[in-house]
Structure formats: C-alpha cells, structure tokens
Amino acid sequence: MRNEPDKVDWVRVMPFAILHLGCFGIIWVGVSAFAAWAAVFLYFVRMFAVTGIHHRYFSHKTYSTSRAGQFFLALWAGTTVQRGSLWWAYHHRHHHQHSDDPEDAHSPHVHGFLWSHIGWITSRRNFPTDYSKIKDLQKFPELVWLNRFDLVVPILYAASMFGIGALLEKFAPGLGTNGWQMLVWGFFVSTTALFHGTACINSMAHLMGKRRYKTDDDSRNSFILAIICLGEGWHNNHHRYQSATRNGFYWWEIDPTYYGLKVLSWTGLIWGLKNVPQSVLDEGMRAEHEASVAAAQASSQVRPEHASSLRHVLPAAAAIAVATVNAANTQIPQKPDSAAMHKDLTELAHELDRKAPTAHTPAVSTDTDNAR
Numbered sequence: 316m317r318n319e320p321d322k323v324d325w326v327r328v329m330p331f332a333i334l335h336l337g338c339f340g341i342i343w344v345g346v347s348a349f350a351a352w353a354a355v356f357l358y359f360v361r362m363f364a365v366t367g368i369h370h371r372y373f374s375h376k377t378y379s380t381s382r383a384g385q386f387f388l389a390l391w392a393g394t395t396v397q398r399g400s401l402w403w404a405y406h407h408r409h410h411h412q413h414s415d416d417p418e419d420a421h422s423p424h425v426h427g428f429l430w431s432h433i434g435w436i437t438s439r440r441n442f443p444t445d446y447s448k449i450k451d452l453q454k455f456p457e458l459v460w461l462n463r464f465d466l467v468v469p470i471l472y473a474a475s476m477f478g479i480g481a482l483l484e485k486f487a488p489g490l491g492t493n494g495w496q497m498l499v500w501g502f503f504v505s506t507t508a509l510f511h512g513t514a515c516i517n518s519m520a521h522l523m524g525k526r527r528y529k530t531d532d533d534s535r536n537s538f539i540l541a542i543i544c545l546g547e548g549w550h551n552n553h554h555r556y557q558s559a560t561r562n563g564f565y566w567w568e569i570d571p572t573y574y575g576l577k578v579l580s581w582t583g584l585i586w587g588l589k590n591v592p593q594s595v596l597d598e599g600m601r602a603e604h605e606a607s608v609a610a611a612q613a614s615s616q617v618r619p620e621h622a623s624s625l626r627h628v629l630p631a632a633a634a635i636a637v638a639t640v641n642a643a644n645t646q647i648p649q650k651p652d653s654a655a656m657h658k659d660l661t662e663l664a665h666e667l668d669r670k671a672p673t674a675h676t677p678a679v680s681t682d683t684d685n686a687r
C-alpha cells in the first residue's frame with residue numbers, strides 16, 4: 316500500500332462523510348446548554364489527548380509512564396477517533412523525518428492545502444502502520460490490538476454519550492438533554508471539530524505564523540493555532556527540538572497541554588517530563604534579537620513615497636528621530652574596543668547615523684542645522 320499513488324480512496328472517505336453528516340443531526344435533536352457545553356468540554360479534553368498523548372507521548376516519548384498508565388493513555392487517546400496511537404505515532408515520526416519534502420504525507424507546500432488537511436488520510440497509501448518505525452511501541456500487544464481494532468474505543472465512546480444522555484433525561488430532566496442529543500453533540504459535533512482542529516496543524520502550521528528557528532522545513536509558530544490546539548501551534552519550536560514536553564518554549568508562549576501534563580505528573584500517572592535545553596532557548600532568543608534588528612534596519616530604509624500607512628511611517632519616524640539625536644551630538648558614540656554586549660545594535664546605530672541624512676534629507680538636515 317505504501318507504494319500506491321496519492322489519491323482519494325472513496326471507501327476511506329465514508330467514515331469522514333458519516334462524521335460530518337452526523338452533525339446535521341442537530342436539526343432533529345435540537346440543542347440544550349448542557350449538550351453544547353459538553354461538546355466544548357469534550358473537544359478540549361480530547362484535544363489534550365491528541366496533543367499530550369498521541370503526539371507528546373506516543374510519537375515523541377517526551378515523558379514516561381507505567382505500562383498500565385500507557386494503556387490508560389491509549390484508551391483516552393482512542394476516544395479522539397483519530398485511529399490508533401501507533402498509526403498516529405508512525406505517521407507523525409514519518410512527518411518529522413520528511414517534513415515538507417515529497418515523501419511528507421501532509422505537506423501543504425508539496426500537496427496543497429486540502430490534501431494536507433484531509434485528503435491524505437483518505438489515501439490507501441497512508442492507511443497502514445509501518446511497525447518498523449515504532450519498534451518501541453510494537454512490543455506491547457495491548458497497544459497493537461487497540462491499533463488494529465481502532466474502532467472499538469470510538470464505538471464505546473459514542474455509546475457512552477448516548478447512555479449518559481439517556482440517564483440524564485431520566486434522572487435530571489431539568490437539563491433538557493437526552494441520548495440522541497448527547498450522541499450528536501458529544502460525539503459527532505465535538506469529534507468533527509476536533510478533527511479539523513487537529514488537521515489545522517498539518518495544513519496551517521507550515522503556512523501560518525512566524526519562523527523563529529531556521530529549520531529545514533517550513534514549520535511556523537502561531538498563537539491562534541496554539542489556542543485551537545492547546546499549545547501545538549508552537550510548531551516551529553517543536554520542529555527545532557522535538558524531545559521536550561513543552562512546545563511553548565518561553566513563559567509567554569501559552570501551552571495548555573504542557574500545564575495539563577505537569578498537573579498529571581503530580582498525580583504520579585506520568586513522570587520524567589523533558590525540558591528544553593538551555594542552548595536551544597538561547598538560540599531562539601538570539602534569532603529573535605537578530606530578526607528585530609533586521610526589522611528595524613528594514614524600516615529605516617522605507618522611503619516617504621512608500622510609507623503609505625502608520626505601520627511604515629512610525630518605525631521610519633523613530634529611526635529619523637534616533638538619527639537626528641545622534642547627528643546633534645558633538646561627540647559621535649564610538650564603538651567600544653572590547654566585544655560589546657549588543658554588538659549588532661551598536662552597528663545599527665552607526666548604520667542609521669550614516670544612512671539617515673541622505674535617505675530622509677530635508678527634515679533631518681534642517682533639524683540638525685537648527686540644533687547646531
């Protein structure tokens with residue numbers, strides 16, 4: 316199957332069609348506040364399973380657990396209806412190995428947006444699990460069984476939604492829900508949203524956002540994707556260093572999956588969460604610093620006729636102000652002999668000093684003359 320061409324297999328489209336069509340059930344079952352909030356809650360509980368279990372445990376082993384704990388995690392991840400954890404881990408490891416090259420099963424740069432979002436999963440080529448790439452997981456028969464019969468947990472999950480709804484109808488009629496309504500909202504609506512949220516990482520996280528690290532793929536960091544996918548939006552960070560439990564490398568990069576895993580570690584279910592090495596954090600900060608210096612240099616070169624918006628005018632005005640102050644100083648700041656703390660900033664000051672009078676002639680030279 317791995318040698319088959321990339322094309323949609325209509326048999327494999329059926330489960331996705333059923334999942335999406337099931338959402339139209341809201342026309343018949345209606346909505347209650349309880350069912351709608353349950354759908355939202357179950358989205359995040361299961362997104363945590365996608366990111367914290369399928370991804371950060373089975374794919375990358377960024378923390379440890381017992382064998383029983385591992386089985387529990389695999390059951391939890393099974394409720395996401397994204398096939399077995401071993402299938403997930405194999406395809407994800409393959410993605411890291413071949414990111415954005417023709418072998419990558421879901422690169423938007425190679426195959427286009429729609430294929431990377433949903434098309435690739437419907438291809439027979441991407442149906443099998445290549446156990447040679449996940450030997451560390453293959454040795455657990457219970458995981459292989461769950462991977463082989465990957466519909467068992469989703470069916471149990473859907474049935475439990477119906478059961479919970481039926482029980483609530485009987486024992487808490489004030490909530491206004493019932494079995495069918497919970498099946499539609501808790502299973503179909505929530506799972507469809509969960510699928511598209513997850514698929515956004517495959518399709519969007521290599522298109523949308525900023526590239527802090529110059530990795531040999533086009534992975535990006537996006538705050539919006541980090542919210543939708545509980546921290547997975549810091550995808551460029553993750554492509555730079557995959558073994559860390561956290562994808563948000565710095566405190567301001569919100570990573571709810573990591574916070575959840577930290578809490579789980581206090582219960583004793585998991586342990587050995589892996590940190591980001593200091594060298595990788597330093598490298599990231601250096602890259603940010605260089606990018607901001609380059610941005611300041613670029614904005615200082617904006618010519619007035621091109622400065623059509625505040626976005627262009629303000630940085631250029633700031634650069635002119637700096638240049639004016641520097642030009643007005645009788646003593647031109649000298650570059651220190653020893654290695655400066657912010658060598659490139661010192662160079663930038665000289666660069667602005669040299670360029671500003673010619674690039675922004677009238678205003679700067681007049682002010683400078685008055686000052687003198």
Ligand SMILES: [Zn+2]
Pocket residue numbers: 410414520521534550554
């Ligand atoms: Zn990626």
Ligand SMILES: [Zn+2]
Pocket residue numbers: 370374375407411553557
């Ligand atoms: Zn990964």
